[in-house]
Amino acid sequence: MLAVKEGDRAAFGVLVGRHIQPLYNYAYRLSRNPSNAEDLVQDTFLNAWQKSGSYKIGKVQLTTWLHRILHNKFIDETRKQKDVVAGDKFDLIEDPVSPEASHVAKQAKLHLDKLLRRLPENQRAAIMLARVQGFSNTQTAEILNTSVRAVESLLSRARRTLRHEFSDGETTQNEH
Amino acid sequence: MNIEDFEDGLDRYGADLDAWPEELSTAAHALIASNDPVSLRASELVRATVGLDALLTGASTTAHPAPPYLRNRILANLGHAEEVDPVGRLLRWFGDSLWRTAITALLPLIVGFGAGVFTEGQSDNLAEIDGLVYSENMQEFNFDDF
Numbered sequence: 001m002l003a004v005k006e007g008d009r010a011a012f013g014v015l016v017g018r019h020i021q022p023l024y025n026y027a028y029r030l031s032r033n034p035s036n037a038e039d040l041v042q043d044t045f046l047n048a049w050q051k052s053g054s055y056k057i058g059k060v061q062l063t064t065w066l067h068r069i070l071h072n073k074f075i076d077e078t079r080k081q082k083d084v085v086a087g088d089k090f091d092l093i094e095d096p097v098s099p100e101a102s103h104v105a106k107q108a109k110l111h112l113d114k115l116l117r118r119l120p121e122n123q124r125a126a127i128m129l130a131r132v133q134g135f136s137n138t139q140t141a142e143i144l145n146t147s148v149r150a151v152e153s154l155l156s157r158a159r160r161t162l163r164h165e166f167s168d169g170e171t172t173q174n175e176h
Numbered sequence: 177m178n179i180e181d182f183e184d185g186l187d188r189y190g191a192d193l194d195a196w197p198e199e200l201s202t203a204a205h206a207l208i209a210s211n212d213p214v215s216l217r218a219s220e221l222v223r224a225t226v227g228l229d230a231l232l233t234g235a236s237t238t239a240h241p242a243p244p245y246l247r248n249r250i251l252a253n254l255g256h257a258e259e260v261d262p263v264g265r266l267l268r269w270f271g272d273s274l275w276r277t278a279i280t281a282l283l284p285l286i287v288g289f290g291a292g293v294f295t296e297g298q299s300d301n302l303a304e305i306d307g308l309v310y311s312e313n314m315q316e317f318n319f320d321d322f
Contacts, residue, residue: 009254016247024242038246045250109240112231131232156187159228163186166231167224 001062005052012052016045019066022133026067029116029128030074040077044070060142064135068143071125078121115162126154127162177203182218191225 003011023044027037047069048055055065116124122144129140130151137155141148177185182204189196193204207218 009251012254013247013251016250020242020247020250021239024246025239028240034240034243037240038243038249041242041246042250042253046253049254108231108234115228115231127232131229152188156184159187159225160183162232163221163224163228166228167220 001052001055001057004049005055012049015062019063020045022063023066023070026128026133027070027074029113029132030071030121030125032113032117036077040070040073043073047073061139064139064142067129067133067135068145071143072145115165118165119158119161123154123158123161126151127158130155177207179207179214179217182207183221186221186225191222191229193222 001011001015004015020041023041024037027040027044028034031037031040044066048066051069055062116128119127125144126140129135129143130137135143137148137151141151144151177200181200185196185200185204189200193201193208195201196204204218208215208222
């Protein structure tokens with residue numbers, strides 16, 4: 001990151017390579033659209049490049065900082081859009097460049113996508129960050145610009161909703 | 177502990193009952209072990225939570241892979257990002273190196289010092305002009321001195 005702050009593009013390329021996958025995964029499940037996810041990730045990295053001078057090494061983890069930029073960009077975009085498309089209007093889209101090695105993995109991914117779509121945006125963000133992306137509750141609070149207590153409340157409500165949906169899904173499967 | 181409290185505990189602390197706060201953990205284990213319809217329901221809830229946690233944390237199998245062209249697209253747009261943010265570039269140029277920041281801070285001092293040195297030689301002439309301006313009698317001055 002020191003090299004990036006000096007304007008080293010090669011170093012920035014390495015940074016992009018290292019963080020692009022977790023950011024894209026988060027962006028995809030936030031926006032529920034691969035095209036929007038690409039734009040979000042691109043805008044995040046370009047913003048990080050412009051603001052690299054303001055990043056304080058050691059004060060916050062780089063991945064936390066990047067996720068925060070992405071989350072703020074997502075919030076800005078949804079505020080601009082007057083017609084926010086509800087998740088149900090999107091069909092679950094399979095990754096165009098993702099030759100899944102396992103049918104089980106494919107089904108698990110679709111199942112998770114379907115579950116996450118049921119959640120309100122803030123709960124979806126919290127559960128993604130804290131359970132899927134692997135951030136602590138403190139880091140999640142920092143990314144979402146809220147308190148740890150609020151994150152715990154969001155997680156509690158999200159898990160309850162997801163568990164009920166998960167149980168219903170299993171029951172339906174067993175009946176067939 | 178009733179089933180609502182048990183469910184609340186699952187939401188807050190997860191499916192591992194041993195990881196709950198001690199008092200709640202004891203009560204939760206007792207509920208599961210009671211072998212009645214409530215304990216059956218509690219066991220179902222634990223199973224569902226375990227399954228959900230496995231799905232959430234199985235990131236390697238459920239992650240959406242970033243398109244391979246995305247990285248290059250980002251790097252190709254770096255130049256454009258700099259063009260639209262000239263102030264950011266300027267701040268980065270100043271902020272990136274300590275000596276640049278120091279020289280920038282010293283510039284007013286250097287300019288002020290230089291201005292003071294430049295105007296020092298003119299003080300005698302100014303004094304004479306003041307004398308001319310404020311004198312009551314023009315004949316007091318020898319204009320040959322100017």
